[in-house]
Amino acid sequence: MPLQHIADPMLKAMKRQITRAEILDLVKAIRAEVPGICLRTTLIAGFPGETLEDVEDVKRFLEEVRFDRVGVFTYSHEEGTSAYALEDNIPAEEKERRAQDIMETQQEISLEKNQEKVGKVFRVIVDKKESGRYLARTEFDSVEVDNEVIINTDRKLKPGEFVNVKITKAFDYDLEGELV
Amino acid sequence: MVDSEVLSGQLKANDIDVVHESAKKDHNIVVVNTCGFIDKAKEESINTILDQVDLKKKGKLDKVYVTGCLSERYRGDLEQEIPEVDAWFGTMELPLILKKFDADYKAELIGERLLSTPSHYAYLKIAEGCNRTCAFCAIPIMRGTHVSKPIEELVAEAEKLVRSGVKEIMLIAQELTYYGLDLYKKRRLADLMNALADVKGLEWIRLHYAYPTKFPMEILEVMKQRDNICNYWTCLCSTSLILC
Incomplete structure (x- = not known):
């Protein structure tokens, strides 16, 4: 779900037609309806006029909502868009710093969420073999952007095969497990 | 990515040898499919x-052709700056590219693609364009307004993918939740999900890119009821190449 921002002044400037409170309600409603759903979002750092308080607001929201995954991009000033009329007033390095700041908040959350998976069994799809280990994904992980589940086994697995894996170790963005 | 797969499928059907991102340097013509979404993607393109x-x-x-969002958006400037390119194409000019190869656009090939991903998963583009007016976003300039593909066409495409070995498909569009509003005058993502979940052999269906405003809550019901729809929501604008 590409939220792009959380702070109300920014949501308004971005013309997102939604408020922080409405986003919070939506996330709660989705989770109530589908418990255990994996939610991923992307955010933009450094939109024209963004204040440090806006960035803090994003971080507070991430702590509160605890998304499974978050991607942060720095604002890119594009001709032809309505934001092009605004002044691109935040320097590139500062945009990067803010993006990094938000990502660090999420990194801890992602690690904790992954640690909660240790000991649990997931059905995974095998993607490929690399350096003697298999790389697979759970229902909650899409291609290229999400967690990979690393499987060490002597059994021969084929790409596209589904197997059950018990998670033994958790990292920031990857999991390790054994066949069950 | 899907656009490249469709182009390659059409070329192949015209008996033209085609490969995705070949490491070999023995080809005659290269078609570069570009992204024009944000500064980093433009630079890479x-x-x-x-x-x-x-x-x-x-x-x-022998020849370099360029297509995709970047050339749709900046064709005039690019023609002047990089005159060595033999031809430039916009995002809706597939038949013109084929003509350059003396190939015909074959409408009967709907859903026929030369996959660039491993054979067990594939992307399924359910709509093109976006009617939202987010202040920062250049997508509507390059991809136009929202155009949904009909449900039957998408089911047929999914069936073809499954026959070729695909087990997991990722539904993509610039904006998934708007699906159907242009074509059927109402949001029909839930109906599409149900129809796709009925495709035998399709193990996982994954949903990418859902805009939060006016989120169609009925899709959650389908997600819960159908085992082969992953409980997963995302926007992965990360490699913006996937978006285009």
Whole structure:
């Protein structure tokens, strides 16, 4: 779900037609309806006029909502868009710093969420073999952007095969497990 | 990515040898499919074009064609800046590219693609364009307004993918939740999900890119009821190439 921002002044400037409170309600409603759903979002750092308080607001929201995954991009000033009329007033390095700041908040959350998976069994799809280990994904992980589940086994697995894996170790963005 | 797969499928049907991102340097014509979404993606696209132009100058290539969002958006400037490129195409000019190859656009090939991903998963583009007016976003300039593909067509495409070995499909569009509003005058993502979940052999269906405003809550019901729909929501604008 590409939220792009959380702070109300920014949501308004971005013309997102939604408020922080409405986003919070939506996330709660989705989770109530589908418990255990994996939610991923992307955010933009450094939109024209963004204040440090806006960035803090994003971080507070991430702590509160605890998304499974978050991607942060720095604002890119594009001709032809309505934001092009605004002044691109935040320097590139500062945009990067803010993006990094938000990502660090999420990194801890992602690690904790992954640690909660240790000991649990997931059905995974095998993607490929690399350096003697298999790389697979759970229902909650899409291609290229999400967690990979690393499987060490002597059994021969084929790409596209589904197997059950018990998670033994958790990292920031990857999991390790054994066949069950 | 899906656009490249459709183009390659059409070329192949016209008996033209085609490969995705071949490491070999023995081809005659290269088509660069570009992204024009944000600064980083534009830079990457331009570097790729320049690399190919370099190969052409060294005599290792006959022709370089460029298509996709970047050339849709900046064709005039690019033609002047990189005159070594033999032809530029916009995002809706597939038949014109084929003509350059003396190939015909075959409408009967709906859903026929030469996959660039491993054979067990594939992307399924359910709509093109976006009617939202987010202040920062250049997508509507390059991809136009929202156009949904009909449900039957998408089911047929999914069935073809499954027959070729695909077990997991990722539904993509610039904006999934708007699906159906243009074509059927109402949001029909839930109906589409149900129809796709009925495709035998399709193990996982994954949903990418859902805009939060006016989120159609009925899709959650389908997600819960159908085992082969992953409980997963995302936007992965990360590699913006996937978006285009």
